[in-house]
Amino acid sequence: MPAKTSADQLLKAAAKVYHQRGYHAAKVSEITREAGVAQGTFYLYFPSKRQAFVELMEGFARNISSAALELDWERIRNGEDLRQQLVDLYTSIFQICADNRDVADLFFNAAPSADERAAAIREEFMRGVEGISAQSLVDGAERGYFRALKAETISRAIVGMFLNIVLRTIIAEGRTFRLRELAEDLVDFEVRGLFVSEGAATK
Amino acid sequence: MPAKTSADQLLKAAAKVYHQRGYHAAKVSEITREAGVAQGTFYLYFPSKRQAFVELMEGFARNISSAALELDWERIRNGEDLRQQLVDLYTSIFQICADNRDVADLFFNAAPSADERAAAIREEFMRGVEGISAQSLVDGAERGYFRALKAETISRAIVGMFLNIVLRTIIAEGRTFRLRELAEDLVDFEVRGLFVSEGAATK
Amino acid sequence: MPAKTSADQLLKAAAKVYHQRGYHAAKVSEITREAGVAQGTFYLYFPSKRQAFVELMEGFARNISSAALELDWERIRNGEDLRQQLVDLYTSIFQICADNRDVADLFFNAAPSADERAAAIREEFMRGVEGISAQSLVDGAERGYFRALKAETISRAIVGMFLNIVLRTIIAEGRTFRLRELAEDLVDFEVRGLFVSEGAATK
Amino acid sequence: MPAKTSADQLLKAAAKVYHQRGYHAAKVSEITREAGVAQGTFYLYFPSKRQAFVELMEGFARNISSAALELDWERIRNGEDLRQQLVDLYTSIFQICADNRDVADLFFNAAPSADERAAAIREEFMRGVEGISAQSLVDGAERGYFRALKAETISRAIVGMFLNIVLRTIIAEGRTFRLRELAEDLVDFEVRGLFVSEGAATK
DNA sequence: AATGAATGAGGGTTCATTCAT
């Protein structure tokens, strides 16, 4: 295991300070103090305070995107399989966010108003996720699992409910355990809705 | 109808500039130029740049909260009534956001990283809405409309899906028409879920 | 007489400090201290330290250029008239430089290595003066006053001798009196080389 | 012939970079990159960025001074001999400057505002050259070649015209050929003003 | 001799805020 490099220390310290103070209030001098290096050292590894933030955001987006974000319909034989894949998928992303609370918080909350480039990264990510979600709705409907729904609207609803759980339960409250259970509760609601039965809801 | 006061002009200008530039990049001098007054005038009406932003946020929170956010169970006789109340409630909030895109954007996106006090206002609002939502889940279950669900988790899911529609479809895309239809699509998904039927989902 | 404005104070202070310390070593804080204003005030009147310097250079170039730099052949009837015009012209420029030693020094010595724009202003000025000088050589030759000389080379020689007197005698030594006498000595040397004549030198 | 030492490489690289960027904008890191050595190596050979520049200036001053700067009256029998010695002298200095354009440019243009010590070297050089020139005027007058002129003023004029040719024609334009011809043109102008003669100019 | 990562003092610039008019 190699010794911790200054670059590592700085990125870690940057995540911490950006998170504690917010992007604008964070001072480069705080980051370097936190990292235990001199101020000038920051600029050996990052061209600017801005770019260090962008790199954090890019890293997080790559990290999340490396998780399987799409359903594998080949392996889905029935509703239960589908439900399981959703639970797996949600759980893995919950886990990544739980493991990187600081950066996840920056990504979802701070990025839009921190920096244009960072905002673009987040925006692209959101669009990508909504697109995948919308496609899944179409695919699932074709295969007879899902009702016919407005894909554009409902994909946003799905992403939104997932995102708010991440923000409130994982990031804000700091929950790191029983994330699968959390995913199961969410998926149960997602697939069946609030009403006790189809009958009751429409009668 | 009173003449437009400087305070009004400034608040309007502030909303515009904060929205265009972001809280930190917005300059008091831009706001006053936009409002057509001298820079010093700003400080006759607001003690600080920070406080002007906070007042915008408070106003928006009041505005939203003035809409009926709670279900009126007295007037609900069946699932369809419930569904209608949800649609009405969602539509009215959609409308408020559509009418105040700038401030809504600031409230939901910028507030958390703009200023501590503003973040607290948004946080309190979110907690309030989630609380109402959770209570509704309990009430609805008691009355036999809703399945037994983890209220804390599902209330967040519900708020999240609603919020993401606001953010993406109304604020970002700027949709201002057929908001009731949007609410209907959302409520339909909310109450019945994705799966074609209770049968299919569990079989 | 209006009260001294901050702009005036600052330009004067800037000339002094740039001259004392050199462009690069000069600090904006020194200039404002010298001017008796706060640091930020500097930026009410100049967009940058660089631009303040450029404005000084531009002002000096305009100042010099406002002096009649060209001979008026209409008023020249003989060699003595010509000699007098040269003496007048040189004296007036000597005077301007003597009245603005600081800025003249900056213009001729510091500008080239201070800033690209300032260097360009000085360069353009030098080219202009050499061009006028070369044209005068041609005109004077046509009229029978001057020998046939390589105008491009000799115009540079003439500008050079004039410039070095300015730099060494007026700027460096600070001579401010009997400038006409100085000009006469110089012209005497200059014309005995320019005017058609025969004699010891070629025998 | 010894292998090129790092010191040589660095001095050559320094001349290039100082010339391209100017003294202040030149970075030690650029010089070492240009020389193909590590940054720290610079400080094995020079105590500071400043001193490297001073050494360049000192070298150039020595180089120029090694040329015969004085007239050899023993070998002057008539005006033509004198003219020839001047042409030889000017040509040799032209040649040195043409062979070292970069450093010559630094010496004459950058030194005054680059560094106090460098400015002093240039100043001393200029004073020396003007002194020699003034002495030659006196000597030449005593021997009946030159008219009686104000030695202090005219020596500066002579140095100035020579210097401006160097700056504009050799350094700025980069002329490296027919330098003797250039010297002849200059001397021709110079002596017709210096030598006792009669003619149109005074009539 | 040579390296190059690390240092940290220093200064140009911004802009929220003040206050004399």
Next chain:
DNA sequence: AATGAATGAACCCTCATTCAT
């Protein structure tokens, strides 16, 4: 109430210099 010139604290970034290897 309104003005807008003036203020000055704050902070990012540069780069000459050092030093452990």
